Amino acid sequence: MSAGWTEERVVRLRELWGSGMTAAQIADELGDVTRNAVIGKANRLGLSKPGRPRSVKPKPSPRRHIAPRPAQGLRPEPEETPEAPLAPPPPPGALPQHRRCQFPIGHPGDDDFRFCDHETVSGKPYCNYHCRVAYRQRVAAA
DNA sequence: CCCTGATTCGC
DNA sequence: GCGAATCAGG
Numbered sequence: 581m582s583a584g585w586t587e588e589r590v591v592r593l594r595e596l597w598g599s600g601m602t603a604a605q606i607a608d609e610l611g612d613v614t615r616n617a618v619i620g621k622a623n624r625l626g627l628s629k630p631g632r633p634r635s636v637k638p639k640p641s642p643r644r645h646i647a648p649r650p651a652q653g654l655r656p657e658p659e660e661t662p663e664a665p666l667a668p669p670p671p672p673g674a675l676p677q678h679r680r681c682q683f684p685i686g687h688p689g690d691d692d693f694r695f696c697d698h699e700t701v702s703g704k705p706y707c708n709y710h711c712r713v714a715y716r717q718r719v720a721a722a
Numbered sequence: 723c724c725c726t727g728a729t730t731c732g733c
Numbered sequence: 734g735c736g737a738a739t740c741a742g743g
Contacts, residue, residue: 585734603727617736619727624734628728 583612585621595684597622669697681707 596606603615622628681696682705698707
């Protein structure tokens, strides 16, 4: 079964990728994807560092042949993350669990891994800050 | 030979 | 858009 790249999974990918996790680790964490899929998706998202622009390749015809691709050149840089929520989350019991931001903080599997726990915005599973992080590209048009 | 991310290109 | 195959570097 292939769970497509839902927004939640994309968000996890972004966080994990930025957290210094390797593609293999991320793939294992997300599950149901290979590291190639993770890297491929990361590339499409505009992540990935232009450190090694692999270009010089004869490309004899290992698979099939030509495809009129005009090259990709520049890719849009992702916006910088907005202001981080420095304020501490509400104390336990101050909010019902379903009103707490479910955004993962830290490295999954790590000892201090936890969730954001700030108050959520509306019906969203995340707080104001993480909604912007999570749904950055969405809610644009119009 | 193991791993890493990056790119290409058929689907 | 997706991801295996492939590449290139450590």
